[in-house]
């Protein structure tokens with residue numbers, strides 16, 4: 133099958149909120165592609181398009197929620213295909229979450245799943261996570277890395293707050309920080325002193341491995 137065509141079919145099904153069509157196309161795609169590629173280049177690509185249309189006022193919040201639902205159904209199917217991270221090949225410990233005041237968790241959850249299936253021990257704190265919880269959890273599980281997601285310009289500051297609290301607690305030298313989410317960029321990461329910025333889940337896995 134034509135992989136480009138299948139990825140487009142998946143993205144289109146997400147944009148039009150057709151869960152059944154998403155599932156059917158994912159079934160076809162998983163025979164010829166890696167789950168990570170289908171998530172990044174099919175499902176996420178569709179959701180990004182939904183974001184652009186929403187920003188332009190071409191579609192409204194209920195549509196975004198339905199598209200997110202269709203996308204999540206596709207991700208669930210693919211998660212089952214990802215290799216289960218095993219204790220024996222534990223690469224490192226990561227605490228991952230979405231900053232306080234921010235309920236966007238689709239991308240953050242994909243990142244957690246991909247990290248886990250790549251062999252990391254992942255503690256996903258969920259969404260709307262108070263700054264202190266990131267730091268306390270990292271301490272409790274002796275984390276190597278904290279991943280911080282923020283999807284809004286109004287909550288992006290939360291990433292800097294976590295870094296500042298790590299410094300106050302004397303942990304900054306011990307724990308690496310990865311930031312992600314639509315408004316985050318490499319230059320933002322540099323500005324707040326994060327160790328890396330990851331644009332998508334595949335990059336998050338690659339950069340997390342580099343930081344160990």
Ligand code: HCB
Pocket residue numbers: 172176179180182183184186187193196197200228233234235236237238239240242243278279280281282283284285286310311312313314315330331332333334336
């Ligand atoms: Co939402 N929303 N939203 N939203 N939403 C955004 C983020 C806007 C940009 C849309 C817009 O208006 N232009 C906007 C923020 C504007 C700003 O920056 N100030 C916005 C707004 C305003 C809001 C509300 C305030 C709307 C309202 O109620 N009036 C409200 C938020 C309330 C709150 O948080 N307090 C809201 C609600 C929602 C939902 C519930 C309808 C839904 C979220 C469902 C959920 O997450 N459970 C939603 C969605 C889906 C979006 C958009 C359309 C898509 C986000 C998404 O899931 N993308 C988004 C538009 C956009 O992002 N441009 C829009 C797909 C995933 C796969 O990509 O970028 O999240 P991702 O994650 C990637 C990547 O960033 C990276 O890897 C991931 C996987 O590839 N990454 C990490 C992410 N986290 C990482 C962590 C790491 O450690 C490493 C890498």
